[in-house]
Amino acid sequence: MMMTQQAPVLIVVIPLICALITPLIGWFKKELCYPWVSFALFLSTICAVSVLMTVITQGPVHYYLGSWLPPWGIEYVVDHLNALMLVLITGTALLVALYSRRSIELELPDKIIYFYTVYLLQVTGFLGIVITGDVFNLYVFLEIASLAGYALIAVGEEGAPLASFRYIILGTVGACFYLIGVGYLYMVTGSLNMADLAKILPELYGSKVVLVAFAFFMVGIALKMALFPLHVWLPDAYTKAPSVASALIAPLMTKIAIYVMLRIMFTVFRPYFSFELMPLSNIMVVTGIAAIIFGAVMALAQVDFKRMLCYIVVAEVGYIVGGVGLANEVAIKGAILHIMNDVVMTLGLFMVAGILTYKMKSHNLKDFKGIFKKMPFTMVALIMVALSVIGVPPTCGFFSKWYLIHGAVINGNWAFVAALLFSSLVNIILFFRIIEIGYYGENDHDGNHEQAAEDVHIKEAPASMLIPTILIAMITLLIGIYNQPIIISIIEHAVPKL
Amino acid sequence: MIDFIVSKYNFWIYIVLMMIGFYAMIAKNNLIKKIVGMNIFQTAIILFYVSIAYKRGGATLPILSNADMHGRHVIDTAQYLNPLPHVLMLTAIVVMVATLGVALAVAIMIYRKYHTLEEDEILKVSK
Numbered sequence: 001m002m003m004t005q006q007a008p009v010l011i012v013v014i015p016l017i018c019a020l021i022t023p024l025i026g027w028f029k030k031e032l033c034y035p036w037v038s039f040a041l042f043l044s045t046i047c048a049v050s051v052l053m054t055v056i057t058q059g060p061v062h063y064y065l066g067s068w069l070p071p072w073g074i075e076y077v078v079d080h081l082n083a084l085m086l087v088l089i090t091g092t093a094l095l096v097a098l099y100s101r102r103s104i105e106l107e108l109p110d111k112i113i114y115f116y117t118v119y120l121l122q123v124t125g126f127l128g129i130v131i132t133g134d135v136f137n138l139y140v141f142l143e144i145a146s147l148a149g150y151a152l153i154a155v156g157e158e159g160a161p162l163a164s165f166r167y168i169i170l171g172t173v174g175a176c177f178y179l180i181g182v183g184y185l186y187m188v189t190g191s192l193n194m195a196d197l198a199k200i201l202p203e204l205y206g207s208k209v210v211l212v213a214f215a216f217f218m219v220g221i222a223l224k225m226a227l228f229p230l231h232v233w234l235p236d237a238y239t240k241a242p243s244v245a246s247a248l249i250a251p252l253m254t255k256i257a258i259y260v261m262l263r264i265m266f267t268v269f270r271p272y273f274s275f276e277l278m279p280l281s282n283i284m285v286v287t288g289i290a291a292i293i294f295g296a297v298m299a300l301a302q303v304d305f306k307r308m309l310c311y312i313v314v315a316e317v318g319y320i321v322g323g324v325g326l327a328n329e330v331a332i333k334g335a336i337l338h339i340m341n342d343v344v345m346t347l348g349l350f351m352v353a354g355i356l357t358y359k360m361k362s363h364n365l366k367d368f369k370g371i372f373k374k375m376p377f378t379m380v381a382l383i384m385v386a387l388s389v390i391g392v393p394p395t396c397g398f399f400s401k402w403y404l405i406h407g408a409v410i411n412g413n414w415a416f417v418a419a420l421l422f423s424s425l426v427n428i429i430l431f432f433r434i435i436e437i438g439y440y441g442e443n444d445h446d447g448n449h450e451q452a453a454e455d456v457h458i459k460e461a462p463a464s465m466l467i468p469t470i471l472i473a474m475i476t477l478l479i480g481i482y483n484q485p486i487i488i489s490i491i492e493h494a495v496p497k498l
Numbered sequence: 499m500i501d502f503i504v505s506k507y508n509f510w511i512y513i514v515l516m517m518i519g520f521y522a523m524i525a526k527n528n529l530i531k532k533i534v535g536m537n538i539f540q541t542a543i544i545l546f547y548v549s550i551a552y553k554r555g556g557a558t559l560p561i562l563s564n565a566d567m568h569g570r571h572v573i574d575t576a577q578y579l580n581p582l583p584h585v586l587m588l589t590a591i592v593v594m595v596a597t598l599g600v601a602l603a604v605a606i607m608i609y610r611k612y613h614t615l616e617e618d619e620i621l622k623v624s625k
Contacts, residue, residue, distance in 0.1 A: 136589075139590075139593075140593060143593045147596055147597060147600050150600050150604065151603075154603075158624075161604050161611065162608055162617075164604050165529060165605065168536075169536060172523075172539070179543055183546055183547050183583075186583070187550050
């Protein structure tokens with residue numbers, strides 16, 4: 001009973017405390033870091049699932065830190081939307097942690113201890129952003145997550161430090177814009193609590209200060225979520241990061257920024273303000289369409305597997321932002337479902353990329369010749385996830401795209417429908433190109449026996465990497481099959497009343 | 499016009515400082531200059547927050563040594579500055595120092611690899 005009451009705060013505190021203990025454990029024995037991190041995230045996942053169950057049965061949970069009542073104290077609020085996000089984040093972090101051991105031993109043999117420390121701090125930041133009900137607290141967690149992300153990306157392969165540096169510059173601009181937004185809201189309301197702001201703000205919707213605050217929030221968060229014109233930092237950073245870091249950050253960071261956007265638009269401000277007083281709906285749909293088309297075209301132009309995945313992420317952000325911008329309940333339902341599906345799908349894709357990098361020492365498409373023979377299980381997982389990204393029923397990607405398209409049809413927004421279909425078609429080409437290279441592409445055997453003999457050694461990936469990957473591929477299918485219960489018990493409640 | 503600028507001079511100063519920092523972050527070629535620009539940008543936001551805590555009419559810091567009147571506290575909020583923005587900025591300063599630290603560490607990594615901090619030279623080498 002005690003544990004259930006404290007569960008919301010434990011979700012965040014467990015990874016934080018464990019992150020600080022990790023260097024001590026690593027100093028004692030390096031090999032213990034991996035089980036320790038997995039154990040910490042396992043506990044955190046249990047807390048997140050128990051909170052989700054509480055939210056489903058009893059409605060939103062409020063936790064007052066230090067028993068200080070809001071609006072003075074910091075409050076953790078878990079409603080249906082962020083309960084779902086918490087389970088997604090802890091689950092992703094746990095699976096990536098289980099997956100990480102062999103990959104890190106190969107890529108960062110002398111940085112294992114500090115990698116795991118920063119890894120847990122990164123997860124703490126993500127969880128804190130999602131759970132908090134205080135706009136300034138959100139800024140602090142946003143910076144914790146970003147700083148950990150910069151560090152994780154910077155230790156990657158050749159060129160990673162420069163990619164990380166550019167991300168630092170743009171990410172700081174994004175976070176500072178968010179902070180300015182908080183400052184303007186505080187100037188006119190004197191409050192930092194989201195629920196309290198939502199109560200005070202409607203009388204001030206005419207104020208220019210509030211409009212400026214809203215604009216700063218939106219631009220700052222758009223930078224963090226890599227929405228189309230502001231996405232420039234993403235492809236470099238996620239391509240060059242270590243495999244494990246990109247498997248953790250690529251699915252989560254952009255989706256969490258989208259979550260923050262939903263919070264600002266629908267909780268702090270009313271949907272009435274976001275959609276009717278501001279021309280946000282049009283802007284979001286247009287940038288969404290631009291992001292989808294740009295992401296698809298750029299993905300088609302890439303010869304590097306991870307870089308291609310990065311542009312798919314850019315396109316997926318376009319799906320969700322465009323879906324929210326359509327401003328009807330079906331489309332927003334689809335957008336929230338797509339947040340969940342996209343976390344799972346991107347995670348699966350980057351895990352496969354990590355396995356291929358581990359085995360091939362490369363993530364360039366031209367090195368993927370004949371991989372279907374060498375790594376059948378990995379490739380089956382890739383195909384399952386790829387079918388979901390394309391949107392083939394009964395995988396999860398189909399259902400969220402269905403809702404998005406349905407929402408666009410209700411609004412009569414045919415450009416968005418066309419962009420979605422275009423992107424799906426491009427995804428087919430993208431993944432069938434890999435299948436073609438991997439299945440039919442033979443090595444050139446013109447007398448090069450040495451290389452042929454070398455290739456035979458590449459067998460299936462180690463079990464610790466393969467099992468989480470296959471699990472994710474199964475989850476894409478399971479979410480697809482059970483999408484109706486998920487929508488009825490969770491997502492319906494997360495959609496704002498328009 | 500002059501009155502408009504003078505009456506809200508704290509905002510003008512913060513905007514000018516922020517734009518100087520922003521310019522340096524975007525336009526400068528040297529990575530350390532970018533970091534300096536980032537710091538100016540963040541400091542401008544600190545000044546903005548501190549300035550919105552101010553109240554006209556001789557308000558002072560909220561030190562309540564003279565507020566004890568016969569055993570009970572009498573606090574006239576108009577006499578004191580709003581302490582909350584200052585406290586927020588203490589947190590933000592810590593965050594900004596951490597950002598500065600990470601940025602400098604990454605700059606050191608870049609320098610060790612390329613032996614230069616000029617962005618165009620790095621791009622030339624890495625292509």
